[in-house]
Amino acid sequence: MQLYKNQELKIYNSLSGKKEVFKPINEGHIGMYVCGPTVYSNVHLGNVRTFMSFDMVFRYLKHLGYKVRYVRNITDAGHLESDADVGEDKISKKARLEQIEPMEVVQMYTVDFHNILNTLNFLPPSIEPTATGHIIEQIELIKSIIDNGFAYEVNGSVYFDVHKFNETNEYGKLSKRKLEDLIHNTRTLDGQSDKKNPQDFALWKKAEPVHIMRWPSPWGDGFPGWHLECTAMSTKYLGETFDIHGGGMDLKFPHHECEIAQNEAAIGKSPVNYWMHANMLELNGQRMAKSTGNTINPHELLSGNNDKMSKAYSPNVIRFFMAQSSYRSVLDLTDEGLKASEKGFLKLMEAMNTLSKLQASDNSNGLDINSWKQKCYDAMNDDFNSPVLIAELFNAVKYINQVKDGKAAINASDLELLTNTLHAFVFDVLGLKNSGSSGEDTTDKLSDTVEVLIKLRAEARANKDFALSDKIRDELAAIGIQLKDGKDGTTFSTN
Numbered sequence: 001m002q003l004y005k006n007q008e009l010k011i012y013n014s015l016s017g018k019k020e021v022f023k024p025i026n027e028g029h030i031g032m033y034v035c036g037p038t039v040y041s042n043v044h045l046g047n048v049r050t051f052m053s054f055d056m057v058f059r060y061l062k063h064l065g066y067k068v069r070y071v072r073n074i075t076d077a078g079h080l081e082s083d084a085d086v087g088e089d090k091i092s093k094k095a096r097l098e099q100i101e102p103m104e105v106v107q108m109y110t111v112d113f114h115n116i117l118n119t120l121n122f123l124p125p126s127i128e129p130t131a132t133g134h135i136i137e138q139i140e141l142i143k144s145i146i147d148n149g150f151a152y153e154v155n156g157s158v159y160f161d162v163h164k165f166n167e168t169n170e171y172g173k174l175s176k177r178k179l180e181d182l183i184h185n186t187r188t189l190d191g192q193s194d195k196k197n198p199q200d201f202a203l204w205k206k207a208e209p210v211h212i213m214r215w216p217s218p219w220g221d222g223f224p225g226w227h228l229e230c231t232a233m234s235t236k237y238l239g240e241t242f243d244i245h246g247g248g249m250d251l252k253f254p255h256h257e258c259e260i261a262q263n264e265a266a267i268g269k270s271p272v273n274y275w276m277h278a279n280m281l282e283l284n285g286q287r288m289a290k291s292t293g294n295t296i297n298p299h300e301l302l303s304g305n306n307d308k309m310s311k312a313y314s315p316n317v318i319r320f321f322m323a324q325s326s327y328r329s330v331l332d333l334t335d336e337g338l339k340a341s342e343k344g345f346l347k348l349m350e351a352m353n354t355l356s357k358l359q360a361s362d363n364s365n366g367l368d369i370n371s372w373k374q375k376c377y378d379a380m381n382d383d384f385n386s387p388v389l390i391a392e393l394f395n396a397v398k399y400i401n402q403v404k405d406g407k408a409a410i411n412a413s414d415l416e417l418l419t420n421t422l423h424a425f426v427f428d429v430l431g432l433k434n435s436g437s438s439g440e441d442t443t444d445k446l447s448d449t450v451e452v453l454i455k456l457r458a459e460a461r462a463n464k465d466f467a468l469s470d471k472i473r474d475e476l477a478a479i480g481i482q483l484k485d486g487k488d489g490t491t492f493s494t495n
């Protein structure tokens with residue numbers, strides 16, 4: 001279904017600094033590139049947030065009926081420790097420290113990255129190319145840039161001539177920086193560089209004899225600069241100009257600025273129509289950093305094995321938590337925030353289960369389903385505003401509970417429309433899951449489990465084992481399940 005024909009999607013374009021009506025280059029088709037991870041350590045939770053934002057973008061574009069080619073690369077060579085082109089290749093360094101092959105480092109952390117993303121129910125990209133798989137394309141690109149007069153070779157390394165480029169093009173247009181300001185703010189690293197100017201960046205770095213990752217090139221053995229792979233792979237798989245390029249806010253400068261410069265210098269075209277940047281993830285109100293200890297990795301968050309959170313959080317709760325903020329806002333990860341999201345998520349799933357059992361009436365009253373449905377689309381059409389979408393989903397939750405309690409009614413066609421729309425947004429677009437591997441509702445399984453515990457508690461009380469019965473009640477309360485004793489027996493609630 002080509003739903004996009006009836007919806008006007010607007011995307012905040014970092015290049016113009018405005019929300020713009022989205023128009024793909026080829027009707028019905030979208031090319032999207034997102035900078036992937038550098039696989040030298042476990043994936044950072046902040047990066048998970050970025051990739052999750054673009055997973056939601058990918059899911060919504062597909063839901064609208066677009067054919068999306070989504071390319072997300074794996075950086076397995078060329079990412080130096082510093083943006084100033086000094087220091088070691090991150091992967092080589094890790095391999096040297098652990099005395100293993102660089103490709104073992106790459107394999108280990110690529111597997112870890114995929115495991116985490118699978119656990120969190122990410123859709124795989126259409127193509128996941130690697131830097132080392134595209135050395136030939138990168139060398140060809142460097143040759144074009146040199147031929148066009150925007151790069152120079154020194155001692156087996158090749159650098160992009162930012163000053164020369166800026167005479168005819170505009171370096172800094174994405175990050176809103178002026179070359180003059182960059183010149184003032186760059187420290188000159190004496191003797192550490194062959195560059196004509198400190199603002200120049202490496203396209204190819206000469207490999208010193210100890211460097212393991214190396215490839216032959218017209219300039220001698222070496223390895224590509226980090227910025228280059230994205231230009232080579234996006235051009236190869238999406239064309240010289242494509243629709244959407246995404247990444248974390250921290251990549252805007254210098255990485256994305258350099259990508260634009262490389263494309264314009266090699267091909268003479270601006271590579272991207274819509275630049276999208278996902279904002280940062282903080283932990284307890286502060287920037288995450290290993291050096292300060294204010295950090296948590298995805299495994300620790302999922303297992304509860306950490307000193308920052310009171311318990312483990314499920315993949316669904318983490319997804320729901322992240323979707324409750326706009327991708328363009330800074331998101332603060334806190335225990336309270338996750339607990340609130342867990343409640344919200346369970347409430348939403350309870351309503352989804354209630355929905356499947358609702359009886360249709362002859363007439364509807366309580367919520368205009370057609371206009372509610374359009375409000376859901378309006379939220380996502382407004383630059384993928386997932387928190388507003390979730391507020392609309394909770395208007396439906398309220399209505400579902402009113403129908404259940406006999407305070408509102410729904411007819412058969414509205415019930416079908418409500419069900420289909422909720423399923424589309426909750427499961428397809430937000431990527432939440434309500435079913436276990438058997439296909440049964442996990443919420444139902446949870447209910448059954450609590451019922452078992454209620455029975456055990458009743459038995460304990462009948463045996464006057466009050467220590468055990470209190471323990472069952474208190475431990476359930478500690479994980480947010482309240483037992484209520486009434487004259488018809490014990491019931492439970494999760495709120």
Ligand SMILES: [Zn+2]
Binds near residue numbers: 035230
């Ligand atoms: Zn990139």
